[in-house]
Amino acid sequence: MSARRVVVFPSAAELGPTLAHLVASRADKALKDRGRFTVGLSGGSLVSMLSKELPALPDLDCSRWLAGFCDERLVPFDDGESTYGLYKSQLFSKINIPDSGVLAIDPSLTVHECAEDYANKLKKAFPNEDIPVFDVLLLGMGPDGHTCSLFPDHPLLEETQKIVAPINNSPKPPPQRVTMTFPVVNSARCVVFVSTGGSKAAVLKQVLEGGEGPTLPAARVVPSKGELFWLIDEPAAASLTVHVERQSTAAKL
């Protein structure tokens, strides 16, 4: 386990370019070391940030990228809630990632079949690993402390066998989703949380500093060998007392 780095930016506008540089630098390393770059994407606010910042990087070559989804909502791709649908129209259309480089769910299946099908796609994409080891997982955190579709007090938090699990009763709509489980999340080489806005301040304090009550899902993300970054803005960091790094402009991490 390497040290957690909490990096605070004045606003999301300064944070975005640093996120893009971080992804690009880990992609360069992965391409040199292993000939491909594997990245797990999350939905929510990350979609627009990545879709703005990644295409703005000069010379970004995504031809050997493999992008999966840390979680996905079980809705048709043309539904506004589909994370794949949003990335397809906002990001994949602007970068040179091949269709074969995107591992999407099959939304026509039942939620259980869909989770199994997506797990099989991951196993095929990572044939030499019992648990897929992604180069980078990009995560968000909801105001309740959930990450991926791993929600507080949900039995899925204890899942140790499956690499992808179905969820039928997500407290945040839509109710049916599939999600990577903690064994996959904590096997990644690098995990990057992005959390912005004052609505995240209280939960961020609990996740990063602890407190009473059960450990929130986002606080259970502790990569066993990989790096862990929290990229946050000043409003989200407002209540923190732990050590943080402050950056006023785009930085290389």
Ligand SMILES: O=C1O[C@H](COP(=O)(O)O)[C@@H](O)[C@H](O)[C@H]1O
């Ligand atoms: O529902 C979801 O929410 C989380 C957090 O989203 P945010 O908008 O608060 O950043 C997201 O990471 C997850 O992928 C998504 O399915």
